[in-house]
Amino acid sequence: MSRQILVTSALPYANGPIHLGHLVEYIQTDVFARFQRLRGHRVAYLCADDTHGTAIMIRAQKEGRTPEQLIADMAVQHQRDFAAFGMSFDHYGSTNSPANLAIATGIWQRLRERQLVVERSVERLYDPVQKTFLADRFVVGECPRCGAAEQYGDSCEKCGSTYPATELKNPRSVHSGAKPELRPSSQLFVRLEPLQSFLAEWTQKSGALQGEVANYLAGHFLDKPLQDWDVSRPAPYFGFEIPDAKGQFWYVWFDAPIGYIAATKEWCERTGQSLDAWWKNPQCEVVHFLGKDITYFHTLFWPALLHVGGYQLPKRVQIHGFLRVGGEKMSKSKGTFVTAERYLQHLDAEWLRYYYASKLSSKIDDLDFQEDEFVGKVNSDLVGRVVNLASRSARFVEATGLSANYPADGGLFARAAAQSEAIAAAYEACDYREAMRLVMLLADAANEYVEQKQPWTLKKDPAKAQDLQDVCTVVLNLFHQIAVYLQPVLPKLAAKAGALLGSACDRWELVQRPLVGSKVAKFEHLMTRVEADKVKAMFTPEPSAPAVPTLPPKAAAATPSAAAVASAAATPATTAGANDALQKEPLAAEITIDDFQKVDLRVALVVAAEAVPEAKKLLRLTLSLGSGPTRNVFAGIKSAYEPAKLVGRLVVMVANLAPRQMKFGLSEGMVIAAGTDGEVFLLSPDLGAKPGQRLH
């Protein structure tokens, strides 16, 4: 019986590139969508860019362009990356679309009708420089409980306590550094408590949620009155202005999931279908894939909106864990934060699809990317076992094609065909790891068969030509079954297998009937092996910190060594990326020479450097200006530099900056560095400069 299935992946935020972490989800979803299509079901796989919110607005502002320009760029980038990894979206939309506004407006009206919208005044932090209200995450300060510095406005990572942003001590805006002001803001809330019984019922009894998710919700939200959900944001905000509340915008998380429906709407309009046939049809199974970080949005707020809006509730919400690399969180400075683009510069997309599939289960566990394992799985499973079946048999039958009748094979083909439902069940349950395991067992059996029959021996005896053809017919048929079973994961490999055997691997039932009498194309390699070096190269941080002159402490005070300078000179200057940098940080307003001369820049020697344990970004540097007392300076370069390697280096400092009292001590100056965010480059003078010299 054919099913109708609407599949979604969470919408990627249009504030950054697609990376290996995103791809866990998109590959997981795409495999599911392709599997269902292969089984003959009607599938719509939909996704879109999530485009609204403060973060987008601020970033666009910094880059000197409109949010619309920014999200248009990101849409192109995202879709290019997804295409390269084989995502089979039926439609890819944007939350900043007329369709999304229309659907959101409809749901909003229903909320109003049901008296579920209430208005309240809330005191919010306001950045007087950026002229914008600040989300909690855009305010940092000292934790009101334990006093830890550099904590965000919602909770302290040090002591774990949570608090309102207004209680932060010495708060400042992440954007401007300004001290936020408290300003009253009238906000709109969606009341969830009236939906408590519906949510309790749906989360606990519908079967849509994984067990641990249902437990989490029961223990964390449903055991007490549900708080009203603050869904509006005051201007300025990049998003949809709320139709019946001028000057107020829907919070990004209100309209983001609605983007699933909007994308469906656009697709339906394009293809002449009815939206209601998908979103208001009880026969249609809606399946959402998402990461555990956004669980409650999709299991509380979202079903509430769907319920009130009269849309179909998800049949299933499939939640996955995060990607880790080598057991650790992805990290830009360690080089393990790998974008889709960077991956593709080194490796093949299908390798990753298989690797993830071979590790994914239906649980919420994190998935750990391990270099050795990646190389091993691709080379030994895919090349050594699966593809090898074709390479060791196809050439023998290039001239003859497959036997006209399927030969006796000791039941191998039938056994593999009988695995069909077990493998399908594993795919259906999103237990791809199990599916891959079962398929690899089939490949093992096929390789044993080859070993036993020794086609290479048969080839030597002309009288055994028929035996040779029969053996290869069996092996290639087993290979074909495997290619069909793997098609959801490896569509390109399946297409090549289809071309080799003259039969597309595009229907699940193909595993039931052997191919006979068909031609076999000239054999070409179906997949290349992974070289471990390339995986290493991918995880090696970009040469973002070019070789810098580093001096042993004693020699430094005198003259830098020639070698040190040579290495600096050997780094070719390049203008590549300059435009991009200029875009990120547009030129500041013009100043006079007098303005400039107020800033006293000096060459300084790093005498000592150490990480500040409690600070995420800071190193404590002790700087010498040749004579006089050393300066104690806190520099936000922890992510880019190891303290030990800085000792003995010459840097440039602002020597007449007013000392600033920080949580960890007094900072008596500022070290000059280029770059923003994660990328920081210290500046160093050329050969001969001495600590204390002023820059002119």
Add this chain to the structure above:
RNA sequence: GGCAGGAUAGCUCAGCUGGUUAGAGCGGCGGCUUCAUAAGCCGUAGGUCGCCGGUUCAAGUCCGGCUCCUGCUACCA
């Protein structure tokens, strides 16, 4: 702090409602083979199932306590 999840061979993990000598793949070691992208096949060695206690004829599997790890904790997208 609260909540959720996890801890099983060197690594990644299976072990359902408790029941014979705890499994798979990879990796290791030994051998065979040469058709194949140094691929394949056979054999073999590795675990007192995180710790303590309890229930039971019987516990990796159930109960209690403890230790460690991960995540979430409502304006982080």
